[in-house]
Amino acid sequence: AQSVTQLDSHVSVSEGTPVLLRCNYSSSYSPSLFWYVQHPNKGLQLLLKYTSAATLVKGINGFEAEFKKSETSFHLTKPSAHMSDAAEYFCVALMNTGFQKLVFGTGTRLLVSP
């Protein structure tokens, strides 16, 4: 069965320092993977997606993620955190069922301090 594990429930950084949000997946094949962000009282927004093209994927707001098959990882990074990055982030995999069924990780809450 396909699954997604987000290794940290909370990550705290200072403004201007790098961000690393970790995600590992379990799948018998190379999946399509995504990162979504949820700001307080708002719906989820797609940050970036990996669909078996380039392994380094660039998203919105300066975020990027690298697909590493050997490590079954898809970690999200940003060189310099901004206060507006404080939100909850979800790593998501697309199930190969012939339909668009997404499998969500449990989420990582990013806290950014001044």
Add this chain to the structure above:
Amino acid sequence: DVKVTQSSRYLVKRTGEKVFLECVQDMDHENMFWYRQDPGLGLRLIYFSYDVKMKEKGDIPEGYSVSREKKERFSLILESASTNQTSMYLCASSRGTGYSEQYFGPGTRLTVT
């Protein structure tokens, strides 16, 4: 600009009540989804629909039903609300087959007392 709207941001209902959560999208999307979001569990799929009057069970359909009479509207129904259905409910929509981005509504926080 794409838009998915949900009828209520906050809702308080009593145990045993029948509850309707409404979702409307203005993007002419074929697919619509209902998720439940709980702390530490992420989002879990309740039901989805890939066409008018079509519905498929997700991972946690028990205690819920859905209705899709029009393409733009997808309703989630709690036939007899229970306290363990207190949660955040998110609706999403997407177009076509294969993968395309799912667009999410702002969510409805339902409390059942």
